[in-house]
Each structure stands twice: as structure tokens, then as C-alpha cells.
Amino acid sequence: MWDSTVGKKAVMAASGLIMLLYLVAHMIGNLKVFFGPGEFNAYGHWIRTVGEPFMHYGWTLWIIRVVLVAAVVAHATAAYQLSRRDIRARPAKYVHKKRGSDYATRTMRWGGVILGLFIVWHILDLTTGHVHTGGFQEGRPYQNVVDSFSTWYGNVIYIVAMLALGLHIRHGFWSAAQTLGAGGRARDRFLKAAANLLALLLTAGFVAVPVGVMTGVVS
Amino acid sequence: MxxxxxxxxxxxxxxxxxxxxxxxxxxxxxxxxxxxxxxxxxxxxxxxxxxxxxxxxxxxxxxxxxxxxxxxxxxxxxxxxxxxxxxxxxxxxxxxxxxxxxxxxxxxxKDLVVDRSAFDRIIQAGGYITAPTGAAPEAHATPVPKPDADRAFEHAECIGCGACVAACPNGAAMLFTSAKVNHLNVLPQGAPERGTRVLDMVERMDAEGFGGCTLAGECATVCPKGIPLSSITDMNREWLRATAKGARR
Structure with missing residues (x-):
């Protein structure tokens, strides 16, 4: 699987879909911020108690984290190795330059790097609190979110990353379907529409939170 | 002029x-x-x-x-x-x-001439039917459903010019290889070697130093024979199916 370009791309597609699934859940969870600190903080606590009493406190969340880390590592490693190979396969550029594929397709690599860096920032900001401004409080996610989006750079980093995410999903979701052999002529329009819809909904859903804080809807 | x-x-x-x-x-x-x-x-x-x-x-x-x-x-x-x-x-x-x-x-x-023998070696890896076929067989001996015949012919139109590789930002030969794989894999004559064909041809394609597919779609845009981009999707499906089945010589 890993030795072939087709297999490696399939790993990339599958890991991308796992992350996408998580993002949908994450976005829905985020929107609870609009219903006040009580509901949002309770939701944050609930994530840690999912599966009890079968699971111990926090176990389910840790399983999700391990799966996500594995997906990110597999996705990034495959992307890096395939990109290296692609660049080697086209060493000489054409003298007559042509702007080929669309913006989302051309920005997959650097967009992916931006998203990778954002994930690091995002975890240090709202999970561990290392780069958090305004005094990070464990177990009080509502206040942490408000503090984060009360700085201009917090908003800029987040919104830029979410726009990159939308573009990445726009090409990525449709591509993943083709890579896993699920596409085809009949389904192509549906898949393209689904990719655009997913990209739009996720970007809008995520961006709604900093916009909410900036406009004072969330405070 | x-x-x-x-x-x-x-x-x-x-x-x-x-x-x-x-x-x-x-x-x-x-x-x-x-x-x-x-x-x-x-x-x-x-x-x-x-x-x-x-x-x-x-x-x-x-x-x-x-x-x-x-x-x-x-x-x-x-x-x-x-x-x-x-x-x-x-x-x-x-x-x-x-x-x-x-x-x-x-x-x-030299000048505008490039060596395209990498394509020949991909064909040698599996772009054929092993059974000796002799002269053209009687047309009704092996019935082929019309949709399958059409699909096979659509892929068989590939003339191996290499425009797909030239246009691809990654120098990938996916459209060529997929046209050759699908052409035979949809026909009953190609069925016995369906799994090994796709695995061997993709392996050869990788070994020749072609890049990977990022679905930019440039290949299908320039193809003079109109091989569709979905040809690559079909080959991916064939490859995953063959890998899952453990098809190996």
C-alpha cells in the first residue's frame, strides 16, 4: 500500500476523511458558544465523560486524539513524500508559463502546511494554554474562547486558517472520492457540489465564532 | 502568414x-x-x-x-x-x-524529440492479454455487453502520445496507464489478469519516475483522444480492489 503512489494517495484520502469527519463534529460543538457559557462549558465537560461508566473520565477524548494524531501524521507524511516525488518528476519547467488548475488545487500543498502550523497554534492556545492571552483557565472553555478572539492576531490567525481549510476541503473531498475509486461520471456533479457545500459550511461555521466575539454576540 | x-x-x-x-x-x-x-x-x-x-x-x-x-x-x-x-x-x-x-x-x-519508451515498458508490464488469440475470433464467440464495449473502446482510443504527462504539473502518467488498464479490464478477454495487470502496470509506472496524481485535471484537458479524468478514478478502484484481494503473481 505505502510503496505505491496510488496506495499512498489512498492513505491520504482515508486520513483526510477521518479528519473531515472530526471537523464536522468540532464545528457543531463550537456553535454551542452562541448559547452561553453554561451550555458551552457543559459540552466541554461532556466530551470527557462520553462512554462512562464503560470508559473512565477522559478516555474517549484521548482515543479521539490518538486517532487524529495518527491521521495527521499519515496525511502529512504521504503528502510530503508524494510532493517530493512530483517535483522530481517534473524537473524542467516550461518557458511558456500557463496558469493551469484552479486556485484550490494549486494551493493544496502550502494550504496544508498552513493548516498544520495552525493546528499547533490552536492546541497551544485553547487546549494547553501555552500561548493563550488573558490567563488560560482549565475547564472554562467559554472564557478562553472569548479571550482568544479578543486579540487581533488571534482573529487573523484563525480566520486565515479557516479560509485555507475551506479551499483544502473543496479540492480535497472531491479528490479523496476519486482516489478511493468512489467517483465516476454519474456522481461527479454530486461530489463536486458536496465538496463545495462542506467547504462552505465548515468555513462559515468555524468563522462564526470569532465573528461572534468581535461583534459582541459572544462575550 | x-x-x-x-x-x-x-x-x-x-x-x-x-x-x-x-x-x-x-x-x-x-x-x-x-x-x-x-x-x-x-x-x-x-x-x-x-x-x-x-x-x-x-x-x-x-x-x-x-x-x-x-x-x-x-x-x-x-x-x-x-x-x-x-x-x-x-x-x-x-x-x-x-x-x-x-x-x-x-x-x-534532441530539440523537440523526447524518449517515450517509459510508456512501452508500462505496456510490457501488463497492457496485453497473455492468451494466444491467433486470428480474429468469430464475433459472437464471447458476448460483450454494449456499455462495456463502449467503455473499452473509449479507453482504447489512447494513442500513447504522452500529452497527459506533458501537461501534468507532477509529470504523472496516470491517465495513460489508466486508459490502458481500463481498456482491457472491462472486457471478458482481460478479466483473468484483471488484478495483476493494474498492480504490475502501476508498479512499473512508479518505477519509471513518473509523479503522482493530484487530480489537477490537466491531462484530460489536453488529451487529443478525450480520455476522461474518471478513467483515473476507475483505475484507482481497480488497484484498491486488486490490493484487497491480494492479487499477486
Whole structure:
């Protein structure tokens, strides 16, 4: 699987879909911020108690984290190795330059790097609190979110990353379907529409939170 | 028509190569692009210069020998082969850039001629039926459903010119390989080697140093035979199916 370009791309597609699934859940969870600190903080606590009493406190969340880390590592490693190979396969550029594929397709690599860096920032900001401004409080996610989006750079980093995410999903979701052999002529329009819809909904859903804080809807 | 050509000149594989500018005059809009190059070459020979080397054979769009990236497009501005591209697609006074196919797996031999034998080796890896077929069999001996026959023929149209590789930002040969795999894999004659064929051909494709697919779609846009991008999706499905089944010689 890993030795072939087709297999490696399939790993990339599958890991991308796992992350996408998580993002949908994450976005829905985020929107609870609009219903006040009580509901949002309770939701944050609930994530840690999912599966009890079968699971111990926090176990389910840790399983999700391990799966996500594995997906990110597999996705990034495959992307890096395939990109290296692609660049080697086209060493000489054409003298007559042509702007080929669309913006989302051309920005997959650097967009992916931006998203990778954002994930690091995002975890240090709202999970561990290392780069958090305004005094990070464990177990009080509502206040942490408000503090984060009360700085201009917090908003800029987040919104830029979410726009990159939308573009990445726009090409990525449709591509993943083709890579896993699920596409085809009949389904192509549906898949393209689904990719655009997913990209739009996720970007809008995520961006709604900093916009909410900036406009004072969330405070 | 009077044109300015900027052509890639490279003495041999070791030479660095560069673009050279030529003025060509007296070009008829009814000439094919290759006839226009012939006209220039006749003059270069008379002037004692080395004529521009380029690949060509049937000149009727069915052999896949001609190539050329014209103004950044593989086979030029029309969706056809360079031999079927006519000068009426250009305007008097145009500046036209002519370059060879660019890919690590297609090294330049001379000027605009590249070595495409990597494609032959992909075919050798599985683009055939092992059973000796002899003369053309009786048509009704093996029934083929019409949709399958159509799909097989659509892929069989590939002439192996390599425009897909030339246009791909990753120098990938996915469209070529998928056309060859699907052509045989949808037919009953190709069924016994369905799994090993796709695995062997993809393995050879990788070994030749082609890039991977990022679904940019450039290949299907330039393909003179209209092989669809979904051909790659179909091959991915065949590859995953064969891998899951553990098809190996």
C-alpha cells in the first residue's frame, strides 16, 4: 500500500476523511458558544465523560486524539513524500508559463502546511494554554474562547486558517472520492457540489465564532 | 502568414539547450503545424543549419508520434494532435513558443524529440492479454455487453502520445496507464489478469519516475483522444480492489 503512489494517495484520502469527519463534529460543538457559557462549558465537560461508566473520565477524548494524531501524521507524511516525488518528476519547467488548475488545487500543498502550523497554534492556545492571552483557565472553555478572539492576531490567525481549510476541503473531498475509486461520471456533479457545500459550511461555521466575539454576540 | 517561432534547441541529451528565435514567412493557414515546421526546416537546411528535430509519423492523428508543447499547451490550442493542428488556429504576426514534452521520465533526445519508451515498458508490464488469440475470433464467440464495449473502446482510443504527462504539473502518467488498464479490464478477454495487470502496470509506472496524481485535471484537458479524468478514478478502484484481494503473481 505505502510503496505505491496510488496506495499512498489512498492513505491520504482515508486520513483526510477521518479528519473531515472530526471537523464536522468540532464545528457543531463550537456553535454551542452562541448559547452561553453554561451550555458551552457543559459540552466541554461532556466530551470527557462520553462512554462512562464503560470508559473512565477522559478516555474517549484521548482515543479521539490518538486517532487524529495518527491521521495527521499519515496525511502529512504521504503528502510530503508524494510532493517530493512530483517535483522530481517534473524537473524542467516550461518557458511558456500557463496558469493551469484552479486556485484550490494549486494551493493544496502550502494550504496544508498552513493548516498544520495552525493546528499547533490552536492546541497551544485553547487546549494547553501555552500561548493563550488573558490567563488560560482549565475547564472554562467559554472564557478562553472569548479571550482568544479578543486579540487581533488571534482573529487573523484563525480566520486565515479557516479560509485555507475551506479551499483544502473543496479540492480535497472531491479528490479523496476519486482516489478511493468512489467517483465516476454519474456522481461527479454530486461530489463536486458536496465538496463545495462542506467547504462552505465548515468555513462559515468555524468563522462564526470569532465573528461572534468581535461583534459582541459572544462575550 | 508571417510568424515568429521560439523553438527549444538542444543538441543532445547532455546539452543544456535554450530557446532559439526564427522568423518564418509565406505560411498558408491551411498548413498543418508540422508542415509549417517542415517549411522552416527546408530553409534551415539550405542555409546550412541543423534542422529542428521533432517526432512525427502518420500525420493523420492516429499514431501518437507527434508531440510539442505549443504556447504552453500540449499539442497546441486545439484538442487534437499537433499534426492535425492547422495554422488557421494562429494569427498573422503571432509569436509561438515550441517546447518538448517535459517530464523526468521523458528525457530530451534532441530539440523537440523526447524518449517515450517509459510508456512501452508500462505496456510490457501488463497492457496485453497473455492468451494466444491467433486470428480474429468469430464475433459472437464471447458476448460483450454494449456499455462495456463502449467503455473499452473509449479507453482504447489512447494513442500513447504522452500529452497527459506533458501537461501534468507532477509529470504523472496516470491517465495513460489508466486508459490502458481500463481498456482491457472491462472486457471478458482481460478479466483473468484483471488484478495483476493494474498492480504490475502501476508498479512499473512508479518505477519509471513518473509523479503522482493530484487530480489537477490537466491531462484530460489536453488529451487529443478525450480520455476522461474518471478513467483515473476507475483505475484507482481497480488497484484498491486488486490490493484487497491480494492479487499477486
Amino acid at each position: 508571417r510568424l515568429t517561432l521560439r523553438v527549444w534547441r538542444q543538441r543532445n541529451a547532455a546539452d543544456e539547450g535554450a530557446m532559439s528565435t526564427y522568423q518564418v514567412d509565406g505560411i498558408s493557414p491551411d498548413m498543418s503545424f508540422l508542415e509549417m515546421l517542415d517549411t522552416l526546416n527546408e530553409r534551415l537546411i539550405l542555409e546550412g543549419e541543423d534542422p529542428i528535430a521533432f517526432d512525427h509519423d502518420c500525420r493523420e492523428g492516429i499514431c501518437g508520434a507527434c508531440s510539442l508543447v505549443i504556447n504552453g499547451d500540449a499539442h497546441g490550442p486545439e484538442r487534437t494532435t499537433t499534426c492535425q493542428l492547422h495554422m488557421r488556429s494562429f494569427r498573422d504576426g503571432d509569436v509561438i513558443d515550441v517546447e518538448p514534452w517535459r517530464a523526468a521520465a521523458f528525457p530530451v533526445v
